[in-house]
Structures are given as C-alpha cells and as structure tokens.
Amino acid sequence: MSALLSARDLRVVIDGLHILHGVDLDVAPSGVTALLGRNGAGKTTTVKALLGLVPRTGAVAFDGAEIGALPTHLIVRRGIGYAPEDRGIFAGLTVAENLRLAERDATPAYDLVHELFPELKQRAGQLAGSLSGGQQQMVAIGRTLLNGNRLIVADEPTKGLAPKIVAEVADVLARVAETVPVLLVEQNLALVRRVAGTCAVLADGRTAHQGDAAELLADEDAARRLLGVGSHRPAPEVTP
Numbered sequence: 001m002s003a004l005l006s007a008r009d010l011r012v013v014i015d016g017l018h019i020l021h022g023v024d025l026d027v028a029p030s031g032v033t034a035l036l037g038r039n040g041a042g043k044t045t046t047v048k049a050l051l052g053l054v055p056r057t058g059a060v061a062f063d064g065a066e067i068g069a070l071p072t073h074l075i076v077r078r079g080i081g082y083a084p085e086d087r088g089i090f091a092g093l094t095v096a097e098n099l100r101l102a103e104r105d106a107t108p109a110y111d112l113v114h115e116l117f118p119e120l121k122q123r124a125g126q127l128a129g130s131l132s133g134g135q136q137q138m139v140a141i142g143r144t145l146l147n148g149n150r151l152i153v154a155d156e157p158t159k160g161l162a163p164k165i166v167a168e169v170a171d172v173l174a175r176v177a178e179t180v181p182v183l184l185v186e187q188n189l190a191l192v193r194r195v196a197g198t199c200a201v202l203a204d205g206r207t208a209h210q211g212d213a214a215e216l217l218a219d220e221d222a223a224r225r226l227l228g229v230g231s232h233r234p235a236p237e238v239t240p
C-alpha cells in the first residue's frame, strides 16, 4: 500500500537552531497514522513543516506530487486540512459561524460534517467558547472536513482534556478516519492503540521508528525506549 504522503529528510532550522535533522514519514492512505515522540521531539514542527508553516528543506510527496517547496496556501489547496494544537476556534462566534468561516469550496460538505457530528448541527447557534473540549475538537475537525480534504492533520487533539472527553475525541477520530485518512500527533497511547494503524516515532528531531502502531505499543521495551513510558501501565480510559 503506497503512502498518501511521504516526507524524506525533512529539516527545519529556526533562528539558527536545528529543530528537525532528517524526518522521514509515511502517512497511510487510509485510517490513522500516529506521529509520536516525547515532549520536544519535533512533532508539531514536523506537521508545520509539512504544511509549509516553517522554513524547511526535504522532499514531501502528497498523492504523487512534490509539495515540499510549495507555500502553505497551495499545499492546503491540494487537500490537506489542519486542526492545530490550540484548535484555533473563535470562542465568540457560534458553531455555525466557525464552520462558515472555514468554507473554501463552492459546495462545502455540510452533509458529511453533520453526519459525522450531529451535535454540531444541534448546537449550530451555540457560542463555540461554551462548548466542551471534545465538542470544540469536533468544530476544529469538522472545519477540515468541509472542503473535500484528502488528509486531515490533527495536532494533539486530546491535550488537556479530561479522560471522559478524551474518549469522545477518540470516537470523533475513529469516525473521521473511516472517511478521510488522518495524521494524528498524540501523546495518549491508549488512544493511539485504539485508533491508529501505523505510526512514526520522532526522537530529537529525527525519525527513530516507523511501523505498525499496535506492534510498537505491544513491545514494552521498545515503547519505553522510544516513548519513555511502559505502554502497559494503566492508561486513561478511551473506550466508551
């Protein structure tokens, strides 16, 4: 199965600091590919480099076309949707207004968004700032689905959320990945175990491992070495 997106030797230098030293990454054409690594390993920078949000060198192929040197607006136009770490939603606008602001296509895919997240339809008039963390993630991810994107990039969608809400977001991601492939930056290994098929692990700005997510997480020594945790310790619940 050839990758939907593959990055080779991705490097990022910011203000003279070498942040990525050669990241290789393959995103599977279906399901969830998890991007893992300890704090500061370079996950968010990798995602930003893929989207052209930071100066970078290296090759990035998306659906067979080279996008490694393109500016961000041309990359997103090729069909990559981004849900950033801070969600980037407008707290003072309603759910419907947040979605409307993200419209790019002449015929935005509201059917898909409302089918996946009926709650966003029910809460169309509610201020986004008064939604739960999980519901806010639905808005952030829903926005990326409006425009016929072929890859969704979600950066730590569960960060700072209570376990019950993490379970909600896990459901959201699992549902989305049935329709559109997802590149997921995530620290919650229980969630990764539940939703991800493949994974890449970064360490110190480089790719330290790529492969099957379940296999890695089943290997306690490898998980401890690469991620700094025993993958079998009691984890926050993510199953409903």
Ligand SMILES: Nc1ncnc2c1ncn2[C@@H]1O[C@H](COP(=O)(O)OP(=O)(O)OP(=O)(O)O)[C@@H](O)[C@H]1O
Pocket (backbone or CB within 6 Å): 014, 015, 017, 019, 037, 038, 039, 040, 041, 042, 043, 044, 045, 046
């Ligand atoms: N604009 C910047 N200027 C200086 N250093 C930066 C910049 N952006 C990132 N870094 C540094 O690069 C390293 C990688 O950061 P990055 O945010 O990509 O890591 P991460 O794996 O996403 O971490 P976390 O899991 O903690 O969010 C960190 O040491 C960070 O401090």
